[in-house]
Amino acid sequence: MAVAKKITINDVALAAGVSVSTVSLVLSGKGRISSATGQRVNDAVEQLGFVRNRQASALRGGQSGVIGLIVRDLTSPFYAELTAGLTEALEAQGRMVFLLHGGREADQLLQRLDMLLTQGVDGVIVAGASGVSNELCERAAEKGVPLVFASRASYLDEADTLRPDxxxxxxxxxxxxxxxxxxxxxxxxxxxxxxxxxxxxxxxxxxxxxxxxxxxxxxxxxxxxxxxxxxxxxxxxxxxxxxxxxxxxxxxxxxxxxxxxxxxxxxxxxxxxxxxxxxxxxxxxxxxxxxxxxxxxxxxxxxxTPAREMGYTLADRIMQRIEKSDVQAGHQIVSARLVTVK
Missing domain, CATH: 3.40.50.2300 (Response regulator)
Known part of the structure; x- marks a missing residue:
């Protein structure tokens, strides 16, 4: 008897026409998701017969289920909002975030990265790394760990980066x-x-x-x-x-x-x-x-340029890098929106 194909969260995302993070946020009841999008996701879940298994997802392929996050300045409102969105999206996918404060010195950032690599994290996100991005990339590559940057400006154009325009x-x-x-x-x-x-x-x-x-x-x-x-x-x-x-x-x-x-x-x-x-x-x-x-x-x-939404996008990006080793590093620029408050 043929074994039925197991339905994954990627199948649900494809059927609903949304990202994997959006599916996870709908399933967990987190984030600001429109009712129309939520309905599309729920319809896809019901149609496909998707059953979520957080633990299996995290442990698949010998993964630890932990994503490292190094934030250079936790007092920055931008990075605080970004961290909130990123954590929300990753936890909705059954992942744990290992947060470290990077500090403003280059050697501190490098030490924090070494610490995360020693702990066996599945991937690392660095929020703010002016001046040391090349060294960070080299160390992560040596261990075969995906590394994605979030920045506020364009000093990381050669790395896998998300930043506002x-x-x-x-x-x-x-x-x-x-x-x-x-x-x-x-x-x-x-x-x-x-x-x-x-x-x-x-x-x-x-x-x-x-x-x-x-x-x-x-x-x-x-x-x-x-x-x-x-x-x-x-x-x-x-x-x-x-x-x-x-x-x-x-x-x-x-x-x-x-x-x-x-x-x-x-x-x-x-x-x-x-x-x-x-x-x-x-x-x-x-x-x-x-x-x-x-x-x-x-x-x-x-x-x-909502930093929390950038955090959602970062979650998608690091998961793509973890799940698909052939995904190439990219540079994504997020455009701003004009809002008039009256």
Whole structure:
């Protein structure tokens, strides 16, 4: 008698037209999955007769069922959200995440990787590894362990990497303000040493040039991620250049501080046309690493690249590398979305 083919989670994903991580999230009841997608997955499960076996999945092929995750800075909101999404998706597939804080020194990251490799993890994800990516790749390759990077900027182009498209996000945000009639647009926040900031400022400047608008170096203001510093900085900026009608903020903390600074200066923020801004209002745009549902209810235009969703994508990627040894390293760039909160 012929033995029936065992239905796998990959079969369910194919039948439902979604990713493996999406199937896992639906089955576990985790994540923000639309009702339509959930219904497609459940229909596929019922039609195929899929029965989930977490333990068998984790132990198949002599695997440990453990994925190593090294995060360079656990205090970063971006990496915290990414870690939450990644952990959620991997645990939904019956995998355990071994989380280590990498620190900011190169030798610390290398030590953490060696520790994970010694523990026999199935794969490793490194979130933030500027300057040591080649060494990390070499050590992981020696042990035959898949390695995937998550970064905030483009310094890891030769590795298997997932990162946001910082220039596209800045171009989209700047262009939105220009189409609202703004021609005197300033930049607030970030440090000159940040590559993420450099890419965003590059997109901002390129868009101004594209539309033939003025660029003033004194309108690009550095500022630490502090609401107090941002409030003081925007007040100083507008006193020096009162005709500025829009300001793009480096992140959500800067945006909140700028909003308070405008109130203190007797101004308001909003997303109206430029005719409403002279003398009273200043439009605010900002970058965010969270989903639309988590944004503050303020009159700010956001370019958002949800880090949690990037975590879901990372889970898919590392599982592909683990399950299929012939999968080649790639470079995936995640585009931002424009969100207007009213």
């Amino acid at each position: 910082n220039m596209q996000a800045a171009q989209m945000l700047t262009e939105h303000l220009i189409r609202r009639g703004h021609q005197r647009i300033a930049w607030l926040g970030g440090q000159s040493s940040s590559l993420t900031r450099a890419e965003r400022v590059g997109g901002y400047c390129a868009t101004l040039i594209k539309y033939g608008l003025p660029f003033h170096s004194e309108w690009v203001v550095e500022c630490g991620s502090s609401q107090k510093q941002a409030a003081e900085a925007i007040s100083t900026l507008l006193r020096a250049s009162p005709t500025i009608s829009a300001v793009i903020c480096y992140n959500d903390v800067i945006a909140m501080g700028a909003w308070f600074g405008l109130i203190r200066a007797g101004r308001q923020s909003g997303d109206g046309g430029v005719e409403t801004f002279f003398g009273h209002q200043v439009a605010l745009g900002a970058f965010a690493d969270v989903s639309e549902n988590a944004l503050d209810d303020l009159p700010i235009v956001w370019a958002t």
